[in-house]
Amino acid sequence: MSIEDRLKELNIELPEIPGPGGNYVPAVRTGNLLYLSGKGSGPSTGKVGTDVDIETAYQDARRVGLVLIAVMKAELESLDRVNRIVKVLGMVNSAPDFGEQPKVINGCSDLFVEVFGDKGKHARSAVGFVALPGQITVEIEVIVEVSD
Amino acid sequence: MSIEDRLKELNIELPEIPGPGGNYVPAVRTGNLLYLSGKGSGPSTGKVGTDVDIETAYQDARRVGLVLIAVMKAELESLDRVNRIVKVLGMVNSAPDFGEQPKVINGCSDLFVEVFGDKGKHARSAVGFVALPGQITVEIEVIVEVSD
Amino acid sequence: MSIEDRLKELNIELPEIPGPGGNYVPAVRTGNLLYLSGKGSGPSTGKVGTDVDIETAYQDARRVGLVLIAVMKAELESLDRVNRIVKVLGMVNSAPDFGEQPKVINGCSDLFVEVFGDKGKHARSAVGFVALPGQITVEIEVIVEVSD
Numbered sequence: 001m002s003i004e005d006r007l008k009e010l011n012i013e014l015p016e017i018p019g020p021g022g023n024y025v026p027a028v029r030t031g032n033l034l035y036l037s038g039k040g041s042g043p044s045t046g047k048v049g050t051d052v053d054i055e056t057a058y059q060d061a062r063r064v065g066l067v068l069i070a071v072m073k074a075e076l077e078s079l080d081r082v083n084r085i086v087k088v089l090g091m092v093n094s095a096p097d098f099g100e101q102p103k104v105i106n107g108c109s110d111l112f113v114e115v116f117g118d119k120g121k122h123a124r125s126a127v128g129f130v131a132l133p134g135q136i137t138v139e140i141e142v143i144v145e146v147s148d
Numbered sequence: 149m150s151i152e153d154r155l156k157e158l159n160i161e162l163p164e165i166p167g168p169g170g171n172y173v174p175a176v177r178t179g180n181l182l183y184l185s186g187k188g189s190g191p192s193t194g195k196v197g198t199d200v201d202i203e204t205a206y207q208d209a210r211r212v213g214l215v216l217i218a219v220m221k222a223e224l225e226s227l228d229r230v231n232r233i234v235k236v237l238g239m240v241n242s243a244p245d246f247g248e249q250p251k252v253i254n255g256c257s258d259l260f261v262e263v264f265g266d267k268g269k270h271a272r273s274a275v276g277f278v279a280l281p282g283q284i285t286v287e288i289e290v291i292v293e294v295s296d
Numbered sequence: 297m298s299i300e301d302r303l304k305e306l307n308i309e310l311p312e313i314p315g316p317g318g319n320y321v322p323a324v325r326t327g328n329l330l331y332l333s334g335k336g337s338g339p340s341t342g343k344v345g346t347d348v349d350i351e352t353a354y355q356d357a358r359r360v361g362l363v364l365i366a367v368m369k370a371e372l373e374s375l376d377r378v379n380r381i382v383k384v385l386g387m388v389n390s391a392p393d394f395g396e397q398p399k400v401i402n403g404c405s406d407l408f409v410e411v412f413g414d415k416g417k418h419a420r421s422a423v424g425f426v427a428l429p430g431q432i433t434v435e436i437e438v439i440v441e442v443s444d
Contacts, residue, residue, distance in 0.1 A: 022422060028382045097424075100281070132395065
């Protein structure tokens, strides 16, 4: 089954890609690796542990994952060229005593595995940042192995 | 000398690998690069600069390095296939006024150089995070160049 | 035009490279990728949003970019071997309510595009850290695709 068919089966529509918030590009390919710029959640903002609860932040991370898949599609034309999600860095806007970053970033990781299957299984770090741009709750960057 | 012999010479026994704390895998290989997921210290927790002192955190970072070597061995079967430790990201759970992250992450870096010699010399960033999963003191992720 | 000529045209003199603050090397090459260790600003220190304003931090980020270019030159001998700035991680020492990290890291990104043109356009994340080594304002690490 193509990834597009899989998205339909899952009732997933890819969102619009928000423009970059600075002097950089959405993605750079080098060899078979595609480096995606960090993408952020919205519209919810604030620090998980005080302003935002885990379930809300999980949904934020899932939404970031959808944006990242939309970027992959824009860069590659076909999502079937995604060979492997290699590495995810999950950045959670965190209160100092919040320690459940992995549960938050699972929102993105679960999505990648639902959509890409074994090719969606990735290495990951999910950690706490004191502040993110515009105080978004979650920002995620990813490295993808692609085929021609 | 094989790396296994070097470990014996250094009286190092590799620890058990703790399971992933989320929906991700311990490592992904793409081409000659092996991306390892972030691994954390334990059992000590807390922020360096207030709850934890530098020497304790240095030992935590060394222990994380041992876990990372154990992951390399599990992925590669033989540690002699480690061609180069390419890049280390050292994440220190830090009080806002703590600025000695490099001294902490040296616990891992010193280990890598002891074990792998010149192949263990890596590029690195060592910086302060407001919070880490479970409030561990140190988390480290690494990229390794491997040979077949 | 060679990159050296371009630097002259822009009246840019590359700074001295500060030594590593720990047991690591300035850069590691694997295949066509050169991983540069995180480099920090100076002499200004403190957290952006409270101790340091955006314009000062922008200049700090530009200065870090100059150091990173100096590292590229030291590693590659000729800056014309820089094929592409692939990925930038911009780390801003941030007050908890500061959310303009992209404006700060543009100091480095603008420089890379000025100097390298299209080859300087990179993927990026620019996010907030609770603390950096020596309480520098900005630290940046970069991955570069190089040619022989």
